Amino acid sequence: MKKYGRLMIAVLLTVALVFSVAGCAGQTGDQNQAQQQQKVLKIGTNATFPPFEMQDNNEFTGFDMDLIRAIGEEQGYKVEINHMDFKALIPSLGNNKIDAAIAGMSITEERLESVDFTDAYFNAGLIIAVANSNESIKTTEDLKGRKLAAQNGTIGAAYCVEVKKQDPKTETRIFDDIGAAFMELEKGGVDAVVNDHPVTAYYLKTTTSTKAKMVGDIFSADDQYGIAVKKGNAETLDMLNEGLNKIKANGKYDEIYKKWF
């Protein structure tokens, strides 16, 4: 019995090995074929940032997704979208896992050290969201000394850290995705969420059960989104800028904008 058991394991392992090798060969073959047919543009995003990028029925949808597909179509590329952590996007550009990242990514000095950005394609700004019952937070000044939530790697998170520097009593809770930050606000764990205005507005509009509201003016208004490519990758950068200009000229951009905002 024991002997047979060992034999069975040996057979199973051999079969598994053969199949895994065969599987590899098949995959690379398919990829080569696809590459010959059409150039592929590998895009990275973090699909937890509606209405810019999200997943619906296993499909990536949102303003950014429509935009990059339109650019790809215009320039003759097959757009392949990969979901990953927001903070993993820039490193993935660095080691060529993706060709470009579109993820509601603000153009900042720090990011420009690591990547190049296309022309801005969206002008966002930050907004404060608080619980409906909260009457004590009206402006950015009121954020000092409070509990704040934001998404890791965003301008909103950087702003929270800045507030904490001014007043060390401030507590910051930086989540990996913005949905968790809103959940934290809804359950009363934090006093405010600091995040990009369009995303917060969309969340409040589409979440009927929400117990939160926006307060104050949009601030940090020079917060502009760009598509990031690896530093020095002028070829992809020029191609994307050209595509962006084309869809702005032919009305495609306005069409997509109207669809989402």
Add this chain to the structure above:
Amino acid sequence: MPLVEIFGLGVIDNITSQYGYKVISNNLVYFLGGAGYTVFITALSLVMGMILGLFAGLGKLSNKKILCFLSTAYIDFFRGTPLFVQIFLLYFGILPLFYDNDPVTSAIIALGLNSGAYIGEIIRSGIQAVDHGQIEAARSLGMNQRQAMTHVILPQAFKIVIPPMINEFIALLKDSSLLSAITVPELMHRGDLVFANTYQATWVFGAIAVIYFIITKIISVIGDKVERRLATD
């Protein structure tokens, strides 16, 4: 050996001049503070897990059907679902129903409940590993079941469970990195925050890995000492 010195200095200069090195040296104190949280939360969770585990382990061996059922259900649930899922479920779903929960206490409760399930199994197997003749001997000396358990069986089982307990401690310490998702300011979360602003994956997570390794190594060395001391008794 001037050649070695020159070579050595060159390498050191090369390393210290890199951006990633500056990121690590600027954040080292911050990371060590995070490591403090990691150890603190893991230790408290382990204490909670031991208390829960003792009840769960004894419960599973109990003749009373209800105790056995409850213990088995508890162990099955927390062993049979991912810790990551449990953390989210407790943090956003269950604990807010009971109190205004904050990340750190929620973390201790989540890790404690999870480790209690594993420790329950460790304790059950430890008790079962004590020779059955021991309980018969204790009973024939006139001890009741409870006395036999507390005075004869458990002290012997305690020795048996030390190695798997050290294992559990180390596993729990590494698992505590999952708490990053609910913004517990432990080591992994702090690494994540620094990484998100600097993009120095190799440096940041390399440093984090070294700190985790040093902590787990210290635990295993202490574990070995405890084991050896008990063995000579």
